[in-house]
Amino acid sequence: xxxxxxxxxxxxxxxxxxxxxxxxxxxxxxxxxxxxxxxxxxxxxxxxxxxxxxxxxxxxxxxxxxxxxxxxxxxxxxxxxxxxxxxxxxxxxxxxxxxxxxxxxxxxxxxxxxxxxxxx
Amino acid sequence: xxxxxxxxxxxxxxxxxxxxxxxxxxxxxxxxxxxxxxxxxxxxxxxxxxxxxxxxxxxxxxxxxxxxxxxxxxxxxxxxxxxxxxxxxxxxxxxxxxxxxxxxxxxxxxxxxxxxxxxxxxxxxxxxxxxxxxxxxxxxxxxxxxxxxxxxxxxxxxxxxxxxxxxxxxxxxxxxxxxxxxxxxxxxxxxxxxxxxxxxxxxxxxxxxxxxxxxxxxxxxxxxxxxxxxxx
Numbered sequence: 596x597x598x599x600x601x602x603x604x605x606x607x608x609x610x611x612x613x614x615x616x617x618x619x620x621x622x623x624x625x626x627x628x629x630x631x632x633x634x635x636x637x638x639x640x641x642x643x644x645x646x647x648x649x650x651x652x653x654x655x656x657x658x659x660x661x662x663x664x665x666x667x668x669x670x671x672x673x674x675x676x677x678x679x680x681x682x683x684x685x686x687x688x689x690x691x692x693x694x695x696x697x698x699x700x701x702x703x704x705x706x707x708x709x710x711x712x713x714x715x
Numbered sequence: 716x717x718x719x720x721x722x723x724x725x726x727x728x729x730x731x732x733x734x735x736x737x738x739x740x741x742x743x744x745x746x747x748x749x750x751x752x753x754x755x756x757x758x759x760x761x762x763x764x765x766x767x768x769x770x771x772x773x774x775x776x777x778x779x780x781x782x783x784x785x786x787x788x789x790x791x792x793x794x795x796x797x798x799x800x801x802x803x804x805x806x807x808x809x810x811x812x813x814x815x816x817x818x819x820x821x822x823x824x825x826x827x828x829x830x831x832x833x834x835x836x837x838x839x840x841x842x843x844x845x846x847x848x849x850x851x852x853x854x855x856x857x858x859x860x861x862x863x864x865x866x867x868x869x870x871x872x873x874x875x876x877x878x879x880x881x882x883x884x885x886x887x888x889x890x891x892x893x894x895x896x897x898x899x900x901x902x903x904x905x906x907x908x909x910x911x912x913x914x915x916x917x918x919x920x921x922x923x924x925x926x927x928x929x930x931x932x933x934x935x936x937x938x939x940x941x942x943x944x945x946x947x
Contacts, residue, residue, distance in 0.1 A: 704810045706776075707809055710772065711771075
């Protein structure tokens, strides 16, 4: 698999939600189309992780355009239905009761850091 | 980007080599520097799948009740990213599924974008068999991003972050692995995620690690030391 570099012309709009809102869908499709069919899945992933990130805060999808977020929500609903067919443990997945806390901080929230092996 | 290397069994065998241990030590030291105290941590090692390739990976979990590791951790993960020439290092605040509202409020207040669904599946079988099934599967299909770890109770845990239109590849790989090891338990949640680096370009990744280090108070000398493999 060889992924093409995202051109500087496009990369300079990283985290620019207004630009991504207007042009993001088309440039994503163009970028993905540069790749062979078997690499398009990874090309799509690479593009959204680079372009929708806020480079200042590191927020991974902080600058994602609305059209992408809406697609995610729709896709997730279908994913949950399909997941329930695999195993009963997935029934009503993510559909539990909503608890409300005073300070917006999840009592059971944990922080996770994931790193790869690296080359040093 | 080179051809994907898919050898999860070999990566599993190499997960306890010195590099990951050195990486975890540097991460702990830099978190202490950035948060003011040595955080409680559970380091786990396993195999990760990133853009179709497998690698030995380290996953560190912090109870982090006051959220300081998440708030101040970007400098520490950038230090690791630079010292170990990582394309990306991820920092996530994970909430249980029933705390979706808290996750959304937290993400909005931190201006970090919406929480992404995450899922950990416990499989009743040894890692080697599950990793073998993933390797065979990867021979003819795309493999989604995931992390494979051993749980304390002897089961194998496979973790996924779900995006890209509710990734159908996750369903597909779940079907395959659950044929060799039945699903015992699932835990679901939401992750508000940050990363340092750049998944597509190593030069851009190094540049972003340096920016994040400067942003978190590291001076030129300290950044150069990290880049040379030393400790600031």
